[in-house]
Amino acid sequence: MKLQLALDLVNIPEGIELVKQVEEYIDVVEIGTPVVINEGLKAVKEMKNAFPNLEVLADLKIMDAAGYEVMKASEAGADIITILGAAEDESIKGAVAEAKKQGKEILVDMIAVKDKKARAKELDEFGVDYICVHTGYDLQAVGQNSFEDLRAIKDVVKNAKTAIAGGIKLDTLPEVIKAQPDLVIVGGGITGQDDLKGAAAQMQEMIKQG
Numbered sequence: 001m002k003l004q005l006a007l008d009l010v011n012i013p014e015g016i017e018l019v020k021q022v023e024e025y026i027d028v029v030e031i032g033t034p035v036v037i038n039e040g041l042k043a044v045k046e047m048k049n050a051f052p053n054l055e056v057l058a059d060l061k062i063m064d065a066a067g068y069e070v071m072k073a074s075e076a077g078a079d080i081i082t083i084l085g086a087a088e089d090e091s092i093k094g095a096v097a098e099a100k101k102q103g104k105e106i107l108v109d110m111i112a113v114k115d116k117k118a119r120a121k122e123l124d125e126f127g128v129d130y131i132c133v134h135t136g137y138d139l140q141a142v143g144q145n146s147f148e149d150l151r152a153i154k155d156v157v158k159n160a161k162t163a164i165a166g167g168i169k170l171d172t173l174p175e176v177i178k179a180q181p182d183l184v185i186v187g188g189g190i191t192g193q194d195d196l197k198g199a200a201a202q203m204q205e206m207i208k209q210g
């Protein structure tokens with residue numbers, strides 16, 4: 001199980017400073033969608049240059065023109081690129097094909113997908129690398145989480161790795177670990193803490209103990 005740090009509400013220098021504090025405890029650093037909107041793919045490039053040993057995920061949440069966008073994120077240095085599960089099958093297949101060509105991975109974000117189990121089964125057959133259940137900020141605000149969705153997709157996903165994101169904190173991490181995803185994505189649960197390093201270290205330790 002890997003730990004991914006999501007950077008959403010920072011600029012590039014702030015993001016790099018944050019990662020310096022927790023580098024040893026994380027496996028993947030995410031350039032979040034708001035950062036891509038504010039700073040562009042330059043954020044991916046600068047993060048990869050600063051931390052060549054970490055995997056960098058570009059959270060583009062692609063909806064169309066998938067092959068082209070995967071190509072551009074790959075050129076910027078992304079190791080993993082996200083596409084929405086709600087995108088057309090052709091877009092998903094295009095993203096997978098381009099990622100394979102570039103030697104990169106595709107993570108499908110299941111945000112706003114209604115029948116997650118059925119869609120996860122289809123996505124798995126398209127050869128995506130990760131399927132991620134995700135409670136976005138707007139549903140976190142009304143008290144939702146994705147723990148049940150993770151258990152549901154794990155029943156049907158045979159080949160892809162599974163991931164979970166959305167409001168995960170130290171106190172909810174044990175429930176996440178119990179469901180055994182391959183990737184745990186944490187933003188505010190680390191970046192919003194007074195002791196970032198302590199929070200990341202404790203999370204990595206809990207993950208290691210599995």
Ligand SMILES: O=C([C@H](O)CO)[C@H](O)[C@H](O)COP(=O)(O)O
Pocket residue numbers: 006007008030032033034059135136137165166167168185186187188189
């Ligand atoms: O993907 C995300 C969200 O849609 C904003 O871009 C976050 O990176 C993801 O939810 C993880 O962040 P936290 O919810 O703060 O853990």
